[in-house]
Amino acid sequence: MTVIEEFHPDYLTLHLDGRFDAHETPQVRQSLATHTPKNVHINLEKVTFLDSAALATLVQAMKNCRERGGDVVLCNMPQPVRIIFELTRLDKAFKIINTVHDATQH
Amino acid sequence: MTLLNTNAATLVAAATNVDLTSAGSSAEMKSTVDTATQVAAAMAQLELELDDMAQDLIDSQDQLLALYEMNRSTRLNADLHDTLQMMAQQAQRLLRVDCAFVALTMPDHDLQFVQVPDGFVDFEQFTCICDESNNATQEWQLDPETHNAIFGIAIKNGYMRRFGIRAGVCAILGALNKKNGAFRSPDIKLARSIADRAASSIETALLVQDNLSQARLQTEIALAQRIQAELLPKSTILPDQIQLSVLSVPAREVGGDFYDMQALPDRPFAFYVGDVSGKGLSAAMLMAVTRTAIRTHHRYIYDPQPATILDRANYDLYGDFTDVGMFATVFYGQYLPLSNEIVYANCGHSPVIYMPHDGEPQLLEADSPPIGVMDTTFCSTHRLRFALGDVLLVTSDGLNEAGAPNGELFGIERMIALLKQYHSNSAQVIRDALLAAVNDFSKGVRHDDQTVLVLKHI
Numbered sequence: 058m059t060v061i062e063e064f065h066p067d068y069l070t071l072h073l074d075g076r077f078d079a080h081e082t083p084q085v086r087q088s089l090a091t092h093t094p095k096n097v098h099i100n101l102e103k104v105t106f107l108d109s110a111a112l113a114t115l116v117q118a119m120k121n122c123r124e125r126g127g128d129v130v131l132c133n134m135p136q137p138v139r140i141i142f143e144l145t146r147l148d149k150a151f152k153i154i155n156t157v158h159d160a161t162q163h
Numbered sequence: 164m165t166l167l168n169t170n171a172a173t174l175v176a177a178a179t180n181v182d183l184t185s186a187g188s189s190a191e192m193k194s195t196v197d198t199a200t201q202v203a204a205a206m207a208q209l210e211l212e213l214d215d216m217a218q219d220l221i222d223s224q225d226q227l228l229a230l231y232e233m234n235r236s237t238r239l240n241a242d243l244h245d246t247l248q249m250m251a252q253q254a255q256r257l258l259r260v261d262c263a264f265v266a267l268t269m270p271d272h273d274l275q276f277v278q279v280p281d282g283f284v285d286f287e288q289f290t291c292i293c294d295e296s297n298n299a300t301q302e303w304q305l306d307p308e309t310h311n312a313i314f315g316i317a318i319k320n321g322y323m324r325r326f327g328i329r330a331g332v333c334a335i336l337g338a339l340n341k342k343n344g345a346f347r348s349p350d351i352k353l354a355r356s357i358a359d360r361a362a363s364s365i366e367t368a369l370l371v372q373d374n375l376s377q378a379r380l381q382t383e384i385a386l387a388q389r390i391q392a393e394l395l396p397k398s399t400i401l402p403d404q405i406q407l408s409v410l411s412v413p414a415r416e417v418g419g420d421f422y423d424m425q426a427l428p429d430r431p432f433a434f435y436v437g438d439v440s441g442k443g444l445s446a447a448m449l450m451a452v453t454r455t456a457i458r459t460h461h462r463y464i465y466d467p468q469p470a471t472i473l474d475r476a477n478y479d480l481y482g483d484f485t486d487v488g489m490f491a492t493v494f495y496g497q498y499l500p501l502s503n504e505i506v507y508a509n510c511g512h513s514p515v516i517y518m519p520h521d522g523e524p525q526l527l528e529a530d531s532p533p534i535g536v537m538d539t540t541f542c543s544t545h546r547l548r549f550a551l552g553d554v555l556l557v558t559s560d561g562l563n564e565a566g567a568p569n570g571e572l573f574g575i576e577r578m579i580a581l582l583k584q585y586h587s588n589s590a591q592v593i594r595d596a597l598l599a600a601v602n603d604f605s606k607g608v609r610h611d612d613q614t615v616l617v618l619k620h621i
Contacts, residue, residue, distance in 0.1 A: 079441065106572075108611070109560065113440035116536050117488035143528075144513035145492060149541060150532040 058104075060084050068096035068127075074103040079110035089118050095127030102133035107141055119151060128152055226353060229257050230360060243267075243368040247277040250361040254338060255279045257357065258322075258350060261340035264289070265361060270331030283339065292323060292337060301325050302355075304346060305339075322346045324358045328365050336361055384416045384444070391417050391447055394454060399424040402432050402500050404551075406621045408590035410598065411559075411614040418612035419446025419491075420559045421454050425461055431497040433461050436512065436616050438559040439491045440533075446612075449484070453491045453534065456480055469495045469508035470544040477510070477534045484535025492533040494557050496618075498549065503620070505547040505555060510534050514563055514575045518586050520552025524579045554586045554593065555618040561611035565601045573604050590617040 058075035069092055071085065089097065097118060119129040130152045134142065142148040232253070247265045254263035264278035266289065276289060284292075292305065305321030321339045328334055336358045341350065391413075401407055401424075411420050419439030426432050437453055439446040456476040461467055464475065473495055484490050494515050496507035509515060511533030518524040531542035549555070556578070565573045581600055585593045594617045601613070 108564070109438065109440035110442075113489050116490055117485075120485055145511040146529040146532045146541075147511065147536065150536050 058084075060088060062088055062092070064092075068098055069094040070098040070100060072100045072103075076106045077101075077104050077111040078106065078108040082110050082114040085111075085114055086117075089121070093121075093125070095122060095125045097122055097127075097129045098132055099129060100132045101138055102135065104135065104138055107138055112141070112145065112147060116147070116150070130154060132156060226257055229253050230356065243365070243372055244275065244277065246364050246368040247275060248279070250336070250357070250364060251277050251279040254336060254354070254357050254361075258338045258354060259342045260338040261342070262337075263339070264335075264337045266335045266337070267328075267365065268333050292321070302351075320345055322351065322354055324354055326358045326362050328362055328369065332365075332369065334358075334361065334365060387444060387447060388416045391451070394451060395422065396424050400426045402426075402498055404500060404503075404620055405432070405498055406590040406619040407434065407617070408594040409614070409616040410594060411612065412598075412609065413442075413447075413612045414561065414609050415443050417444060417447035418442055419450050420561065420612035420614040421450045422614055422616050423454055423458065425458065427462060430461065430467060431499055431506075433467075433495065433497045434616065434618065435493060435495040436557045436559065436614055437491050437493040438512065438561075438612070438614070440489045442612060445487065446489070449487070449489055449491065452483065453480060453493070457493065457495065467497075468544045469497060469506055470540070470542045473508045473510050473531075473534065473542055474540045477540045478538075480535055481538050490533040490535035492529070492560075494527075494529075496555070496557075498618075503548065503550050505549045505618075506544055507547065508542045508544050510540055510542050511536070512557070513560060514556075514558060514578060516556040516575075516579060516582055517547060518554045518556070518582050519548070520550065520554075520586075524582055526575065526579075549618075549620050551620050552587070553620045554582065554590075556582055556593070556597075557616045557618075558597070559612060559614040561609070561613035562597065562601050562615065564611060565605040565613070566608075566610070567604055568606055568608075573601055577604070590619040593617045593619070 058073060058077055058081040061072040061074075063070040063072065069088075071088060073085070075081070077085075099115065099118075115129065115131070122129050131142075132154055133156060134153060139148075139153075142151070142153070247267060250265045251263045254260075254265070262278055262280060262283035264276065264284070266277075267275040269275075276286065278284065278289075302322070302324040305318060305323070319340045321337065322341075323335055323337045325333060325335050336354065338346070338354060346354075395411065399407075407424065409422050409424075411418070411422055413420065419441055420437070421439075422434070422436045424432070424434045435457060437450065437457075439449045439453065453476065456479045457472060460472040460475045464472060473493060476493070480491075490511075492512035493510045494507065494512035495509075496505050498505055507527070508531075509527060509529040510531045511529045513526075513529060515527040516524050517527055527545070527547075529542070530545075531540040534540070547555075558578070563573055563575050563578060567573075577600070578597065581597055582593065585596045588596075594615045597615055597617075598613070602609075
C-alpha cells in the first residue's frame with residue numbers, strides 16, 4: 058500500500074492506495090505519530106481491503122485526534138470497505154463523507 | 164646469558180695471561196690480545212643474538228598457546244561478556260600493554276565495554292578514543308600528547324583496531340601503553356590476529372545468545388499457547404435442547420479470537436464469541452482480559468441482560484484498549500429454555516447467521532461498534548425465536564475474509580449457502596463442513612484466527 062501525505066493549514070490528508078492490513082499499518086501510524094495532526098482526512102478511495110489491524114489503526118487515530126480537539130474524517134469509501142464499517146458498526150464511531158472536498162467542510 | 168658473558172671475559176683474560184708470559188715481542192703480544200678480544204666480542208654478540216632468538220621463540224610459543232587458548236575458550240565459553248573479558252585479557256598479555264579493551268556496539272546502539280585491568284580508563288575517556296576513530300577507517304594509533312591532556316593519565320601510546328562482526332555489530336580492540344617501547348610492526352600484526360580471533364569468538368557468542376533468546380521466546384509462546392487453550396472451555400453442561408459445536412484455530416501460536424460458555428445454576432446458559440483486533444501475543448493478552456470481564460459480569464451482575472453485560476465490559480476495558488490501540492468485537496447470547504429464545508447483544512461482531520428451520524438465513528448485524536472503540540456502547544438486547552431445528556452460526560472474520568490464491572475472499576454469501584446446505588445436520592457436521600470449505604478455498608493458507616461456533620436446537 059502507498060501512503061501519500063497532503064498538508065493543509067488545518068488538517069492532514071492521507072491518500073491510501075492498496076491493501077490496508079497489519080503489514081501496512083506501521084507506515085500510517087508513523088505518519089500520524091510524526092505530524093500529530095489535530096484533524097486528519099483519510100482518503101480510502103483506492104483501498105481494496107481493510108483488516109482488523111487497519112481498523113484498529115483508524116480507531117486509534119480517531120481517539121488521538123479527538124483528544125487534541127480534532128477528528129478523523131474518512132472519505133471516498135469504496136463499497137467493500139463501507140461494508141466492513143457497516144458490519145462492525147464502526148460507521149457509528151467515525152465521520153464518513155463521500156468526497157475529499159466534502160471533508161473540508163467538517 | 165650472564166654465565167656465557169662471564170666465560171667470554173675469562174677467555175679474554177686467559178689469552179692475555181698466556182701472551183704476557185710466552186710472547187717474544189710487544190707487537191706480537193698486542194696482536195694476540197686484539198685477536199682474543201675480537202673473538203670474545205664476537206662470542207658475546209652471538210650469545211646476545213642467541214638469547215634474543217630464544218626469547219622470540221618463547222614469545223612465539225606463548226602467542227601460539229594464547230591464540231589456541233582463545234580458540235578453545237570460544238568453544239567452551241558462550242557468554243558474550245565472558246568472551247569479551249577473555250579477549251581483553253589475552254590482548255593485554257600478548258601485546259604487553261598496561262591496558263587492553265574490547266568494545267562492542269549493537270544494532271540498537273547498546274554498547275558493551277570490557278577492559279583489563281578494570282577501571283584503567285573511564286567511559287568518557289573511552290568515548291574520546293572512539294571519536295578519534297571517525298577519521299580512521301580500520302586501525303589507528305593515539306597521539307599521546309593530545310590524549311594525556313584529555314585523559315589526565317599517563318598514556319604513552321595506544322593502538323586501536325576496528326572490526327566488523329555482522330550487519331550493525333561492530334567492535335574495537337584497543338591496547339594502551341606498550342611496555343618497553345612503541346607499537347611496532349610485529350605488535351600490529353599480532354593485534355590484527357587477535358582481532359580476527361575476537362571477531363569469530365564474538366560472532367559465536369552472539370549466535371549462542373540469539374539461539375538462547377529464540378529458545379526462551381519459543382518456551383514462553385508455548386506456555387502462552389497452553390494457557391490460552393486452558394482458558395477455552397472444554398466441557399460445559401448444555402441445556403437439553405441445545406447442541407453446540409465450537410472450534411478456534413489461531414493463525415499463529417496464540418491468537419485474539421475467543422469463545423466461552425457458562426452454565427450456572429441461577430443464570431441463563433450463555434455463549435459468546437469475540438475477536439480482538441490484530442493477532443499474536445498482544446491480541447491473546449487482551450482476549451484473556453475481555454473474556455474475564457464478560458465472565459465476571461455474567462456471573463455477578465444483578466440482571467444479566469446481554470446489552471448490559473457488554474456495556475459494563477466496555478466500561479471496564481475502554482481505557483486499556485485505548486492505551487494499546489486495539490478493540491474487540493463480541494457477540495454474546497443466552498438461551499432461554501422456557502420461552503425457546505435466544506437473547507443477544509452484538510458489539511461489532513460479524514458474521515452471525517441465524518437460520519430458522521422454516522425460513523431463510525438472516526444476518527444478525529451488530530448495532531454497536533466493538534468494545535474499546537467508544538466509552539459507551541450503543542448495543543441493545545435483541546430476542547430471537549430458537550425452536551427445534553433452528554441453527555445459529557457465529558464465526559470470526561478469519562473465515563469470511565479467508566482469501567483464495569487469486570485474492571478473492573470467501574465471503575458471507577458462501578457461508579450462507581453452506582448453512583442452507585448443511586443446516587439439517589448436527590452442529591459438529593455444520594462446523595466441520597464450513598471449516599473444510601474455507602480451508603479448501605484458501606488452499607490451506609490461514610492469515611487470521613478462525614473461530615466457528617454452531618448452536619442448534621435439537
